[in-house]
Amino acid sequence: MQRLQAYKYELMPNGEQQRNMRRFAGACRFVFNQGLALQQQNHEVGGKFIGYNAMTKRLTEWRNSPETPWLSKTPSQALQQSLKDLERAYKNFFAKRADFPRFKKKGHGDSFRYPQGCKLDQMNDRIFLPKLGWLRYRNSREVVGTVKNVTVSRHAGKWFVSIQTEREVAQPVPQGGIVGIDLGIARFATLSDGRFIAPVNSRFKQHEATLRKAQQALSRKTKYSNNWKKAKARVQKIQARIANVRKDFLHKASTAISQNHAIVCIEDLQVQNMSKSAAGTAEAPGRNVSAKKGLNKAILDQGWYEFRRQLDYKLAWRGGHLIAVPPHHTSQTCPNPACGHVSKLNRQTQAAFRCVACGFEAYADLVGAINVLRRGEAVLKQGQDIARLACEVSGAVIPPAAGTHRGELAA
Known part of the structure; x- marks a missing residue:
């Protein structure tokens, strides 16, 4: 291929x-x-x-x-x-x-x-x-393959060259099994097997104060003056550093997951809608605007869409598949196979999950990852044989919709 x-x-x-x-x-x-x-x-x-x-x-x-x-x-x-x-x-x-x-x-x-x-x-x-x-x-x-085209671009005062190549590779065999991922703020990604990836918080916790001061200095300069150009260059340099930190983190996380799993199930999040402003209008002002603003910053700082994009093509490179499932109520549904109760009362805090029907307790993001995994399994059962074949070729067994796998997670 x-x-x-x-x-x-x-x-x-x-x-x-x-x-x-x-x-x-x-x-x-x-x-x-x-x-x-x-x-x-x-x-x-x-x-x-x-x-x-x-x-x-x-x-x-x-x-x-x-x-x-x-x-x-x-x-x-x-x-x-x-x-x-x-x-x-x-x-x-x-x-x-x-x-x-x-x-x-x-x-x-x-x-x-x-x-x-x-x-x-x-x-x-x-x-x-x-x-x-x-x-x-x-x-x-090292550049590997035949050069197809070359793009020269400028970013933050520096020039870069992007070399696109094409090469023939053997049909990849995916490694690992199937896993569900729940994306969050306190934990960047929680896997259904209990592991998680801590967030890098590249912008608003490490560089926000420096960026704010640089932007304030820029706002006080006469536009297009020499001092304004210098201040703008400082802002661009900070923003470039933020972007590079985030990009490095996302590449390392997506590479590690794609190398160890044949099928990855992830929520089909509409990040643009999730990060909309809550300010409202003068006639109908919004509520909790400050809190929503902070949440929007945190969501955008994680880079969820870019993470999903990288997972998609890296899994394809290794013969794996990415399955996007509906995100509704994944963290409010009890993962106990004998229960399955859905209620917002199951998650009364950001971190803790406790089913009001059966008393099942777990970390909320882990519950979301388990439910994402099960929805991905349901997609496979509906006829996506190619994705199932990818899991079977890698030597992995797709967990059943019910049985010991759920019992072990519940325990």
Whole structure:
């Protein structure tokens, strides 16, 4: 089977290369915005969507126009990739996978992509990019596979290169059995076998005070002044550190779980809805706004959606499967096979679970993980033979819906 994988490194360009990269990113942003404006104008007069092939003819006109001569100094393939990104954004909108495309702003997601023409010299820690020449990069690991495309991006004042490769790998055999996971705040992830992963709390417990002071200093500066740019760079540096800490934690956690389990059951959480503001309106103000604000911060700090995304593709790499189950009442349902009582009174505190019907007691997140596991088992019983086969191939036995497995957990 074929595997697509990306390797990201920090670039170390000289002054001239940095200026060229900023110019290339600005040209790609200009082409994207021009294409988006043209699509909107065409729609207003009743025209049909302009495809990529027709857009490339407009790109030739823009490159040859005396008003935009600087476009000709940018690699044409990078500009063409911007039009492909625009077409992909429209297709995602039409398929209801994303919002309507928006105009790009300078300093937000500056990047450009090469589909070909790049050369990688790993022995000397350098990469060749068209119209930029050879650039040094921080070679932290070996690139494996055939290079398909290269993306150059800027983040927090630093330039990075992402190299996407393709290679043929043997059909993976998943390792381990099936497990359920309950995501939370006090515990980042609680597994149905009793283990748990402590949260990293990368932002609001370790860096919030530093970030707040930097943002306050930024707010007192005259916008776009030299001091404002320096203060903004400090804020970006802190935010980048926060993001890197969170990303490192999520990668390590998702890798450990995917390596040891063939099937992972997880709640299908709607994080965007869970983290909505409770402020309300002037006519109907919300309640417990301050508490809800703190909860929203904690939820977003955990990175639940990114954790699920990483689990999904890492399990697929190893031949495993991810099963998303409905999250309703997972922490309010008694896991005792002889009971199964559902009530909000079962969980009167955040940590403790005590069934009001049978008296079963356990940690609330563990109860949620057990119920998530059982809902995943129910999905398997409904006909997902591929996922069941993955568990059988790994030598694991899917626990029954009732019996000694539940009794052992209850004990």
